[in-house]
Amino acid sequence: MKTILLQVGKTANKHIQALLDDYQERISHYLPFELITIPELRNTKNFTPQQQKQAEGELIMRQLQPADHVVLLDEHGLQLRSLQLAQWLERKQSTLRRLVFVIGGPYGFSPDVYQRAQEQLSLSSLTFSHQMVRLVFTEQLYRACTIIKGEPYHHE
Numbered sequence: 001m002k003t004i005l006l007q008v009g010k011t012a013n014k015h016i017q018a019l020l021d022d023y024q025e026r027i028s029h030y031l032p033f034e035l036i037t038i039p040e041l042r043n044t045k046n047f048t049p050q051q052q053k054q055a056e057g058e059l060i061m062r063q064l065q066p067a068d069h070v071v072l073l074d075e076h077g078l079q080l081r082s083l084q085l086a087q088w089l090e091r092k093q094s095t096l097r098r099l100v101f102v103i104g105g106p107y108g109f110s111p112d113v114y115q116r117a118q119e120q121l122s123l124s125s126l127t128f129s130h131q132m133v134r135l136v137f138t139e140q141l142y143r144a145c146t147i148i149k150g151e152p153y154h155h156e
Contacts, residue, residue: 001093002032003141006063007134008056008105009040016131023138030145031093035138036063040105049107057110060102068098070117072109073137075127077120082154085121085140086147101141103133 011017020035027033038059044052064070069092080088092099101121102113109117123136146153 001096002034002098003027004033004098004100005035005103005134005137005141006038006060006100007035007103007130008038008060009130010037011131011134013131016135019135020138023135023142026142027138027145030142030149033141038063052105053107053110054112056105057113060104060109060113061116064100064116065098068100069096070119071099071101072113072117072120073101073103073123073133074109074120075122077122079122079125082140082143083147083156086144089141089144090148101137103130103137106130 011020024033024035038056041047041052041055047055102109102117104113123133123140128136143154
């Protein structure tokens with residue numbers, strides 16, 4: 001199963017980017033993993049939040065294939081503990097070809113993207129910057145991979 005993290009806008013902080021690169025390399029030892037970045041929209045100061053979500057949504061939808069299982073990383077999504085995420089991922093690995101996680105822009109997702117998604121996951125009740133969500137998610141994906149393999153990265 002190929003796993004993809006689709007994100008809107010590049011990672012601005014070089015320290016976060018270095019950590020993302022590290023986790024991306026680690027994850028690739030367990031499963032095919034790709035991070036796809038959709039360029040930020042330009043001249044958005046004249047956009048309403050709805051217009052920005054719609055424009056970003058169109059760019060997100062272009063990256064998706066018909067058979068993709070799409071999971072939005074969204075504050076209203078299901079919250080899982082790390083062990084539960086590992087069990088969830090392991091079940092997906094046996095049934096899916098492409099699992100696509102999506103981090104939206106600053107205003108969230110358009111209705112079309114919500115409609116296209118099969119699931120929503122929340123990483124926390126806390127609010128994180130989009131930059132930090134990328135890092136927290138990739139670390140948790142790596143943690144799930146090590147849990148599935150029975151490796152000692154995760155301690156109970």
